[in-house]
Amino acid sequence: MGKNKFLFLKILFFLMSSLISYGKNIKLDDMLKTLEEKSYEREIFDLEQKKNLSKEKYYNLDNYNGVRGEISTDYDYEEDKIKSNGRVSYGEFYLDLSKDKINSQKNSDTDVIIGVNKSLKNMFYSKSDSEIKKLEYSKKNTEYSYYDDLETKKISLINLYEEYKNNEFEIKLKTNNLTRLKSEEKILKKSYELGATPKIDLDTLQTSRNNLEIELKYLKENIKKIKNRFLYEFGIDISKDQLMDIEIPKVNISDFISNIGERKISRLGLEKEITKENIKYLKYSNKIPEVLVGVEHQERNNGYSDENRVFLKLSKDIFYYDINLENEKITLDQQEINIQKEKEINISKKLEVEENCNNLYKNYLVNKNKAELEKNKYEIINLKYKLGDVTYVDVMDVFDDYLNYQVAAEKAKNLFNGYIYEILVRGEKNYE
Template sequence: MKKTLLVFIFLTAGLVVLGEEITLDTLLERITETSYRKEMYELEQKKTEALEKFYKIDNYNGVKSSVTTKYDDTERIYRTTGRAEFGDLYIEGKEVPNKDDDLIFGINKNIKNMIFSKNDSNLLKNDLKKESDKYTFLKNMEEQKIALIKLYRDYKTMEFEIKIKKNGLKTLKSEEKTLEKSFELGAIPRIELESLQYSRKNLEIEIETLEENLKKIKTRFLYDFKIDISGKTLANIRPNYTEINDYISTAGYKDIEKLRIEKDIIKENIRYMNYDDKMPDISLGLERDSQINENRIVFKISKPLFYYNADLENEKTSYLQQEILLNQKIEENNAEKLKIKSNYANYIKEYRVLKNKAELEKNKYEIKKLEYSLGKIDYLEVMESFDDYMEYEVSQEKAKNILNSYVYEIMVKGE
């Protein structure tokens, strides 16, 4: 018998060792790789990279060509003109029947765009958008990580509840055997035995339901986060409390930085619009006419006068609105930090109180069992005390997991 027991213990221990334990930190690292949010972010990066390439090519993006044919009623001939442009370079040819073809080569530079072009501004805004997209991604990951933390917390709390209730069931089954013998001997009334039996049956139903719910939570890890935890043991939640104040101080920065960048994008719009309004279009070019063997300098300047730019005025208004939103978010974030500190303190207090109450209820239960053995009380009081003890054991574990998971939430918000 002893040999069989030793073999069973050895095999059980082996199973525990072989079961891989996985921590919340590991899952939080893994979700960054498995999340669909990362895939969406990478696709968004490709879009901004394509725009960056487009803006850098500027007006050297392909060759523009055109051909027109017109009928001259006076000379009764068709005149054909063809033109091809590549950036600042162009070539133009004219074909007239019975005459030499006219070919013009030229280069034309826009001085206004050489100083600061629309695409220069777009490149700056595209860089800002990259930063904005990064903070959007970080915020999305923050929300998903917090959802993972809460699911992990619920799993550990339910797992503990099953464990404590299974231990309680074991105790009740042992007590049931004792009460059955006492009832057979006529030492106790039937109601005491039935009270324990009903409690035992209820506990079995609760455990069965909890185990089914725990399986569903395990499946949610896979469906919600693409993380398979089957065959793995989830470690207890053990956050790093030493840097908690540093994380609180930076909590909410992602939202603020995103709004700040959006304000900078509007500011860049205003900057270019102001430049575009004030700076005239100045074109300077040089061309060669092959037919008459002539070089020509081409100069052109244009500027709208007394033009009211409604888009510019609206953009200035948008900038003021964005400033209001940013300042409001900063104030809200300061209030949120105070709320985080308050919640943190309350969770610590609640855990400590429930831990003490659980210890107290455990002692009460032991006293009730002793009083029952001395014949001072009936078994109904023992069962009531047992139920209270079980309830507080689960409550204090739940409070501990809420506290520890909240620390992880703070870390995620401030990282």
């Protein structure tokens, strides 16, 4: 029983150690999703939303944003009298207090007015109403701005992922071939010592082996730096993880290409709606007179009776040239032109994306075919060397081409697959 328990603990420790050492496999999709859930861009967006909520609260409070108090005191030297006036207001409600006190008298005259007044103009359409409507467009624009920033961040992540996979492939390829060269070097060295192999063959192999070791040294340093870039640039720790190959999702790429750039056009449309709202309010404000209706109750202690009254105040500017309104009208015309221009530019951008996609796929196929050809050539010349038909110098000449084309083919594949992911990110439907 004790033995079994010890064996169980040993197996459990081994499994836990394996998990700690090897981490997990991560896909490009996983990283892109992580950016959506947690990033500096997301934190900034959340804070911007809080600012918009504060603005919304402010505009909804309108005139009821706190209690306002005013007080003033004057001294009349000729009459030896102190005059004091004060007002406390909350929204449309107010309380006025005035007191006149002559220093030679004990009593003072005091008036108290309690009243309420309402602007009929603001009751139908106020500045706050207009600001709340514009805020809805601004909130949506803030959201689109976040998606723009997130898109840029995602594309940077895709490019770094490609760079990592390219370095990883090159390290694996050259490590395997370095192992094989070291084995062949032992054989060639013995052959040279026996006089069966010329020194130039051994020198050529050793130079190729030395070059591979130099390349691997710096490739491994580069991949460490790339891992740190993932951590500091994107907040993703991959120190113990394995990045999976970039695989193209099974989706209709044409649908995503058709969405590219549409969010920017939508943002321009939101800015236009804000300008239209400015024009609407300015026209209303200029056309409709200010009508103030109020009711007051006045109490006095100077021998006069209390008084109730209703009042109506009317004011209107005439022959007034509103420069703000005219500027907003011009801005609206400019925005219409910019939207039309952006629509036409966007058609060209979509065609460019399709062109890039075709070119990258063409380069991938061409490099893939070249890599297969160079691999066959290398295998053939290696066989000829073993048969004594060529020198090892000839083998190494083909060997360098074989490695270069293998790396070029892998880079072309990752570049094409990464570009497809970029299309998916740029063409994501996150606008209305």
